[in-house]
Amino acid sequence: MQIETSRLSMLGSHAVLFTPDCPFDLAHQQxxxxxxxxxxxxxxxxxxxxGMTNLTLLFNDIPQDLDALSSQxxxxxxxxxxxxxxxxxxxxGIHYGGxxxxxxxxxxxxxxxxxxxxxxxHSEAEYTVxxxxxxAGYCYLGGLDPRLETPRRKVPLTSLPGGSxxxxxxxxxVSASAGPSGWNTIGTADVKFFDPLRSPASxxxxxxxxxxxxxxxTP
Amino acid sequence: xxxxxxxxxxxxxxxxxxxNHWFQGLGxxxxxxxxxxxxxxxxxxxxxxxATLEIPLSPASFRFSEDQVFALTGAACGARLxxxxxxxxxxxxxxxxxxxxxxxxxxGGRVYLAVYGGVxxxxxxxxxSTQLRxxxxxxxxxxLRAGDIxxxxxxxxxxxxxxxxxxxxxxxxxxxxxxxxxRALPAAEHDSFTDIALTAFWSETYRITPQxxxxxxxxxxxxxxxxxxxxxxxxxxxxxxxxxxxxxQPIIQLADxxxxxxxxxxxxxxxxxxWRLGQALPGDSLRFVQTDLDGARSAERDMxxxxxxxxxxxxxxxxxxxxxx
Amino acid sequence: xxxxxxxxxxxxxxxxxxxxxxxxxxxxxLRLVLPADSVAPMATAPTVVAKPAQISAKSPGIGTYAPxxxxxxxxxxxxxxxxxxxxxxxxxxLGSARQTVCAPIAGTLTGDLPxxxxxxxxxxxxxxxxxxx
Numbered sequence: 001m002q003i004e005t006s007r008l009s010m011l012g013s014h015a016v017l018f019t020p021d022c023p024f025d026l027a028h029q030q031x032x033x034x035x036x037x038x039x040x041x042x043x044x045x046x047x048x049x050x051g052m053t054n055l056t057l058l059f060n061d062i063p064q065d066l067d068a069l070s071s072q073x074x075x076x077x078x079x080x081x082x083x084x085x086x087x088x089x090x091x092x093g094i095h096y097g098g099x100x101x102x103x104x105x106x107x108x109x110x111x112x113x114x115x116x117x118x119x120x121x122h123s124e125a126e127y128t129v130x131x132x133x134x135x136a137g138y139c140y141l142g143g144l145d146p147r148l149e150t151p152r153r154k155v156p157l158t159s160l161p162g163g164s165x166x167x168x169x170x171x172x173x174v175s176a177s178a179g180p181s182g183w184n185t186i187g188t189a190d191v192k193f194f195d196p197l198r199s200p201a202s203x204x205x206x207x208x209x210x211x212x213x214x215x216x217x218t219p
Numbered sequence: 220x221x222x223x224x225x226x227x228x229x230x231x232x233x234x235x236x237x238x239n240h241w242f243q244g245l246g247x248x249x250x251x252x253x254x255x256x257x258x259x260x261x262x263x264x265x266x267x268x269x270a271t272l273e274i275p276l277s278p279a280s281f282r283f284s285e286d287q288v289f290a291l292t293g294a295a296c297g298a299r300l301x302x303x304x305x306x307x308x309x310x311x312x313x314x315x316x317x318x319x320x321x322x323x324x325x326x327g328g329r330v331y332l333a334v335y336g337g338v339x340x341x342x343x344x345x346x347x348s349t350q351l352r353x354x355x356x357x358x359x360x361x362x363l364r365a366g367d368i369x370x371x372x373x374x375x376x377x378x379x380x381x382x383x384x385x386x387x388x389x390x391x392x393x394x395x396x397x398x399x400x401x402r403a404l405p406a407a408e409h410d411s412f413t414d415i416a417l418t419a420f421w422s423e424t425y426r427i428t429p430q431x432x433x434x435x436x437x438x439x440x441x442x443x444x445x446x447x448x449x450x451x452x453x454x455x456x457x458x459x460x461x462x463x464x465x466x467x468q469p470i471i472q473l474a475d476x477x478x479x480x481x482x483x484x485x486x487x488x489x490x491x492x493x494w495r496l497g498q499a500l501p502g503d504s505l506r507f508v509q510t511d512l513d514g515a516r517s518a519e520r521d522m523x524x525x526x527x528x529x530x531x532x533x534x535x536x537x538x539x540x541x542x543x544x
Numbered sequence: 545x546x547x548x549x550x551x552x553x554x555x556x557x558x559x560x561x562x563x564x565x566x567x568x569x570x571x572x573x574l575r576l577v578l579p580a581d582s583v584a585p586m587a588t589a590p591t592v593v594a595k596p597a598q599i600s601a602k603s604p605g606i607g608t609y610a611p612x613x614x615x616x617x618x619x620x621x622x623x624x625x626x627x628x629x630x631x632x633x634x635x636x637x638l639g640s641a642r643q644t645v646c647a648p649i650a651g652t653l654t655g656d657l658p659x660x661x662x663x664x665x666x667x668x669x670x671x672x673x674x675x676x677x
Contacts, residue, residue: 009407012459013489013515017407024452047241049455051479056455058241062516133455133479136245136353140453140479151450152481154465158430169450169481176244177352180434182464182482194243196343196355202243295617303630306616306644325617382604383644385635387615532639539605539638 008070013062018055018073028053029130033083035076050131085207092189098218100188107184110150121145129208137176137194137202144172156182163188220284223367227276232357235268237346241478248348251474252497255293259333262290262310269337270347274330279321283313288335288375294327311383327498336373380540401492402510406484416443424504433475442467456480459488491518600669604643607636609662623653651675
């Protein structure tokens with residue numbers, strides 16, 4: 001059996017971040033979903049939110065015993081329990097490049113690929129919603145081709161319109177509303193990922209899937 | 220009704236925030252200075268978290284279309300009711316036709332204007348706070364502007380003290396220009412910063428830059444570099460987290476914080492000290508003071524004791540006032 | 545109002561050559577009239593009488609007097625200063641809560657400023673104003 005180490009760190013006086021040392025893949029993300037469900041039922045846990053192979057716990061009160069909490073989380077993780085989600089598939093039309101995708105060429109430069117190959121690799125894959133966050137309705141997706149891995153931008157943009165398709169590291173996604181971003185933006189989509197008057201307000205949940213279809217390409 | 224005659228950008232309706240939607244990626248919003256919001260409501264006898272106006276800039280002016288009671292807390296702002304200067308942290312009566320003027324801030328960064336029963340706006344997803352990024356909640360999901368008419372949720376009581384009431388807040392008065400001390404916990408990547416960076420972070424001052432708003436404050440001070448770098452997987456973040464992007468200058472996430480992020484985190488400001496940032500302005504200096512969970516608990520107890528003392532004193536005074544009638 | 549208060553009032557009336565006094569408060573009206581021979585004539589009486597009537601800013605309740613201008617964002621008051629009707633002149637504090645002492649009319653502050661921390665009762669005169677003409 002593989003020996004795994006995990007870390008528990010503070011996000012605030014009322015929040016912790018649990019980070020198991022594990023590969024970034026769907027199998028491990030399914031274990032995160034499982035312990036999120038478990039931890040959500042612990043007393044005093046207000047919310048348990050999956051991140052990208054990590055877990056955030058928000059508390060009503062300042063946690064009393066971090067060591068006990070750490071052991072509980074380790075035990076839940078080490079149990080290997082996993083949550084399989086039969087998610088829906090959402091097809092999203094994308095306009096790659098142009099004004100809405102100002103960093104498409106930067107991504108080609110950073111990856112050593114042609115713009116066409118960046119678009120092909122990005123739109124061929126089927127992505128799984130690993131986590132929902134950053135802003136309302138935003139989906140962190142797993143399934144990016146490793147050849148498209150890029151660093152975050154050193155200076156974040158202060159505002160990027162909703163519907164912007166971006167990538168950074170091994171992650172990609174479409175913004176659900178206008179806001180700041182430190183990622184590389186390569187296209188735009190027209191989808192309402194969050195509607196406060198809809199129930200549930202967020203269009204997708206962890207486990208749902210997305211496929212990007214190129215509608216247009218502006219080099 | 221209260222008509223907004225003039226108001227600078229970025230004034231919003233806020234309550235204590237929207238909980239339990241982190242899983243949908245929806246942040247809390249809510250007052251940048253929850254202490255000032257709660258005290259405004261306390262002086263009026265409202266529920267602690269009733270919706271109020273949060274005014275981050277001046278000048279602003281309002282007209283009362285009928286007799287109302289209202290409270291002003293937060294920044295010292297040279298407020299006047301018609302020509303009569305009003306004290307900071309005050310609640311009292313306005314007659315129909317009177318105008319409230321909020322002038323330049325002399326101390327503090329945000330004024331809270333509360334009305335009886337709270338501002339009457341719909342509750343959406345458990346709160347009346349304005350969610351600026353998602354454009355819902357508060358007053359029509361947007362920042363307030365001249366011509367907007369705000370309605371108090373309740374008719375004012377006939378027995379509100381005609382002279383008005385105020386509270387003294389030695390603990391909350393921070394002279395302009397003094398360094399704001401924020402108690403903080405080391406966060407996940409704390410130990411990956413160089414010794415020089417850590418010494419600087421916990422001892423030097425950081426200035427709030429003009430690139431600061433309800434989402435967060437960008438700071439400027441000694442550059443913070445890490446011994447080992449590498450992209451982090453995106454993870455939960457909350458108001459108070461201090462991130463350090465590649466440029467080496469920290470960002471503190473605040474009330475309109477994102478729910479997830481990926482920059483290295485050096486520290487996390489404890490909840491009990493976040494209101495201090497709500498009253499800070501660009502140009503103000505901050506210093507981070509390292510604490511632990513015991514320190515955070517004791518800070519929270521101090522805050523609760525302050526609130527219960529104020530609430531008891533307000534109640535005792537009200538009983539006496541009613542005794543005179 | 546206690547009998548001690550009444551004695552104090554009568555003594556003050558005699559000392560200041562006042563033969564009749566009307567006290568009005570929200571919950572009481574009191575008229576005091578002294579026989580003319582019980583009132584001591586005062587050497588300075590004519591100048592006192594010539595002064596315009598003074599109006600009191602009274603305590604709205606029991607507590608300790610706290611001046612304005614310490615932590616409330618207002619300028620401290622000074623004698624001789626003009627104030628607006630309804631303006632906050634100071635506070636009567638009960639713990640951290642405090643009621644405001646307001647100017648009943650527009651006028652100029654006269655007399656002495658009360659000492660900070662002075663214990664006051666409901667209706668006590670804290671400051672006096674000469675009405676603006």
